[in-house]
Amino acid sequence: MAVLRERLQQLLEPVVEALGYELVLLEFSPSTKSGLLRLYIDSPGGITIEDCERVSREVAGQLDVEDPISSGYRLEVSSPGLDRPLVKPSHYERFVGEQARVQLLAPRDGRRRFVGWIRVAGTDAVQLETQDGLVELPYAEIDRARLVPEYDRE
Known part of the structure; x- marks a missing residue:
């Protein structure tokens, strides 16, 4: 497949x-x-x-x-829509400062799902600022990711 x-x-x-x-x-x-x-x-x-x-x-x-x-x-x-998928490192880089929902292939510290603000989009990983602090997620470990739309934005 x-x-x-x-x-x-x-x-x-x-x-x-x-x-x-x-x-x-x-x-x-x-x-x-x-x-x-x-x-x-x-x-x-x-x-x-x-x-x-x-x-x-x-x-x-x-x-x-x-x-x-x-x-x-x-x-x-x-179109990718407001909750557009994030697939390539360039997608994360384009949306630094936006909120994203990320699901990992396998749990990390008992969690597979993270929601946070994209702070840094590197070549190998993205850093999200979550309610629990900054977390670095390697792209190779990400199953899927999407932006979290802000419907009240002008």
Whole structure:
């Protein structure tokens, strides 16, 4: 499964970038009936429905030519949203000062989930200021992370 996800990433990221967008996250959930391939895209000016349609057409064409998925699937393209996923070190760096929710692959000191303000985004780890103090979390230990949206922000 991880091999297919990596293959899809290598195949589709150049297509998305050639259109002028960033591929924030690629998720693939196979199923015996109909799997789901979801791409989250972003750009400095934000994402519109037309952007998603444009990327969807190009990605669908590439998938038709290469045919990397042997079973049925649905393709979805969307913006990362206010609770955008944080995947790459550059994502954490871009959102220093924002609040994030991080889940680790394995517990650390009995905890897998951390919520805090991103204070430092290094090349190997991120530092979060949590209610219990500063914690450093290596990217290699992070299962998933998302921004915590502030809905009352102007």
